[in-house]
Amino acid sequence: SIISVARDITERKAVEQELKESEEKFRLIAEQTLIGICIAQNKDLKYVNKAFGEIHGYTAEEMYEWTINDLFNNIHPDDLPQVEENRRLRETGDRSIHHYSFRIKTKSGKTKWLDVVSRFIHYNGEDAILATITDITELKEIDEKLKESKHDLDERVKELTCLYELSKLVENPVISLGDILNGTLNLIPPAFQFPDITIARITYDGKEYKHANYEETEWKLSTMVEINEKPLLIEVYFLEDKPFLKEEHDLIRDIGIRLKVTLEEKEAQNRLRESEENYRMGFESSTDGIASADMEGNFIDFNKPFLEMLGYSREELFKLNFREITPRRWHEMEDNMIISQLADGKDSGIFEKEYIRKDGTIFPVNARFWIIRDDQGDPVRMWGIVRDITESKKAEEELSSLAKFPSENPHPILRLNRNKVIYVNNSGNYLLDIEEDDEIPDIFRNEVERAFETSFIVDVDIELKDRVYSFTITPFVEQNYVNLYGMDITESKLAELKLIEINELKSEFLRRASHELKTPLISIKGYSDLILALHKDQISSEIISKLNEINRGCERLQNIINNLLKTSQLESPELKPKVQKEDLSFLIKFCVHELKSLTKARNQKLDLNIQDGQYCLFEKEEIHDVISNLLTNAIKYTPPYGKISINTEEKGDFMMISVKDNGIGFTEEQEGRIFKQFGKIERYGQGLDLGIDGTGLGLYISKRIVESHGGEIWMESEGKNKGTTFYFTIPSSK
Incomplete structure (x- = not known):
């Protein structure tokens, strides 16, 4: 008999047909795409598309004969460890998607960068690896160029930051040469690619400026510039073997050029300042009157002999015009001389004329003037020298x-x-x-x-x-x-010499007496302090009070001795102030802060009307004494709840400082004594709540200090109990 079994395979056939179509679609897509595709199974390449072969420089047919090891042999040696690690992970059962990149050598020997994605798939019923590769060589080259550009940009930013910070550093008008060069040293390492191993040294004018860990190595970069015929050498060293960038060569050269320009400008400014100081010294030390005015005849500046010649104060003369101190009969002649000088450019030569003093008297002078022009040739200022020829x-x-x-x-x-x-x-x-x-x-x-x-x-x-x-x-x-x-003049000369000798003996006596007084004073105060320190708990309050009074008396006597010594020093003709550019605003605020406790104790109001950053030429310690003395006097001689104000005002080439109070004031007779030695006005027994300690030397010392700076000091008071204003001037630094 025949047994027949029939099975419906329609569905299977349909699936097989669908799978076949899918595979054909995959192959169609795989062969058309620019992405390289391969399937590896059991260390053999089961599938390779056209793009995969072309990326490697081979045909797909040639690569079908390859194994995984053949692929690995084409990988760049530096990238091989990464790929081997991925294969090891696969062999231990890692089924995740792997994404990485590496370099290969193509058939022609060219190096390419590949971007790779690999994953597990089922292929012909077994596990396989599907890998897709993309040629990213151009992207890598673009990326490298971007990195190089970014690096160049970063280096440029560091260079510009260094030069910007250097510009800020040298903008400080009072910065010293040493601070400029040390500041430049600190800017160099951060501007280089390896700041931690970068050190530098700058050599200029016989001096070295260098980092604390400075040492010379074989990895060196240097530049030299000449500044006013003096070489400036900048040396930069790496502590390790590293190459210098071109930008670093350019930077160190630019720093040298910037320092050259800056230091030459600084030296030019110093020469200008010295010239101005020399001019001011000559201006103030001249025995002839010197004055300047604008082209309308309004005064701009004048020296002390010019003021003394006319009898005006500085403030009064600033309000006047040249014509107002010249008799009318000279006006036409002077107008003609100005017109003539504007035409031919020559100075007036010496001529004789007259001036009018404040008291109305007319006196003869020899005069000479000339006109100053600006860069465009326009007349802007007149200068004149005059000499009183009355005698x-x-x-x-x-x-x-x-x-x-x-x-x-x-x-x-x-x-x-x-x-x-x-x-x-x-x-x-x-x-x-x-x-x-x-x-x-x-x-x-x-x-x-x-x-x-x-x-x-x-x-x-x-x-x-x-x-x-x-x-x-x-x-x-x-x-x-x-x-x-x-x-x-024999007799008058002898008398003059005798007076000089007597004055020197007086000064010598003051010096010796002051020194002799210091020794016992130190002992008295020292033992008094010692008793209070060691035995305060064993002595009565009355004795403690007496000991404190001894200490206060010692301090007063110490102040007197210091003033006597200061007086004898100021009388020496060889003593000249060591002037330099200083911040007057800061010094005034400092003095006010020192005396704040005194004003607070007396419930006084102190107004400060000054601008910040007012620079003048003076010796700081000396002018500190002047300001402190005027402030102390104002506090002492102004009753409690009084008002004190400090003001500054520019007057030509000088700065005028004033200390005003609403205290007890001065009579005309007292005004003539206060600037003399021991010229103190006694206030005992007048029923006033005042501080009355003092020797009468403070204002005399202040006067000598101000005059040694080329300035003036004076006071104004409307009378008793109507307050006082003390003024003094010192040269400004503009």
Whole structure:
């Protein structure tokens, strides 16, 4: 018999057909895609698409003969450990998707970067690995270029930051050379690619500036610039073998150039400041009056002799015009001289005119002025030098009155031209042993030449035949001769020398007395402090009070001794202040802070009306004493609940500081004494709640200090119980 079994395989056939179609679709897609695809099973390559072969530089047919090991042989040695680790994980059962990248060597020897994704699949009923690869070589190259660009940008940012910080560093107007170079050293390591191993040294003007861990190595970068004919060397070292970047070469060169520009500017500014200080010293030390005004004739600046000549205060003269101190009959002449100078550019030459003093008296002067122009050639300022010739005029009048009988005059009288004696009277003949037509005596030759050259009167003291004579040499340039008028000043000279000797003895006495007083004073205060420290709990409150009074008395005596020593020091002609540019605003605030407890104890209000950053030329310790002394006086002589104010104001090339109070004030008689030694105004027994300690030396010391700085000090008071304002000036630094 026949048994027939029939099975419906329609569904299976359909599945097989669907699977076949799916495989054909997969192959169609796989062969068309640019992504490389391979299937590996049992260490053999079971499937490789066209793109996979092309990426490796082979045909798919060639790669079908490969094993997994052949693939691994083409991987870059540096990337092989990563790929081996992935294979190890697969062998231990890791079935996760792996995504990584590595380099291969193609058939032509070219290196490519591949992005790889691998996963487990079932293939022909068994486990297999499906790997897709993408050629990312161009992306990697772009990425490397981006990294290089980012690195270049980072280096550029560091370079610009370094140069910016250097610019900020040198902007400080009072920074020293040492601070600039040390600051530059600190900016160098952060600007380099390896800051932790970067050290530097700067050598300039015989000095070295270097990092604490500085040492010379073989990995060096340096640059040199010349600053005012002096070399500046910058050396940068790596402590390890690292290459320097081109940007670092450029940076160190730029730092050198920036330092060159900065230091040359600083030196130019220092020379300018020294020039201005020398000008100010000459301006203030001149015995002639010097003044400047704008083209309208309004005063801009003037020195102390000019003020003394006219009798005005600085504040009063600032409110006046040149015409207001000149008699009307000279106005037209001066206008014509200004017009002439504007036309030909020459100074006025020396001419004679008159001025009007504050008290209304008119006096003669020799004057000379010139006009200053700006960069565009426009006139902006006038400068003038004047000399009071009142005394020489009187001498000329006396000489003229004696001209009829000069031979009978008891004083030596001569007339000289540039080479010889034109006339000599009997007294001059006897004293100098010369005749008419003789050559000019050597003792007068230099002074006569100076009188001719300057057209100014020259005074000279000469010792002749055991006597001292003062000769006045008056030039008459147009007539080409000078007149000499001599006078015996032996007695007045001796008196002057005696006064100098007495003053030196006084100063020496003050110095010695002050030092001698210091020793017992130290002992007294020392033992008093010792008793209070060791036995305070064993002695009565009354004795403690007495010991405290001893200490306060010692402190007062110490202040007196210090003032006496300061006075004797200030009287030395060799003592000059060591001026430099200082912050006046800070110093005033510092003095106010020191005395704050005193004003608080007396319930006084202290107003501070100053601007920040006001710089002047002064010795800080000296001007500190002046400000503190004026403030202390204002506090002491202003009753409780009073008001004190401090103000600053620019006055031409000077800064004016004022300390105003609403205290007890001064009478006219008292005003004339306060700036003298021991010029204290006694306030005992007047029923006022005041601090009355003091020696009367404080204002005298302040006056000497201010005048040694080229300034002035004065006071104004409307009278008793109407308050006082003390003013003083010091040179500003602009």
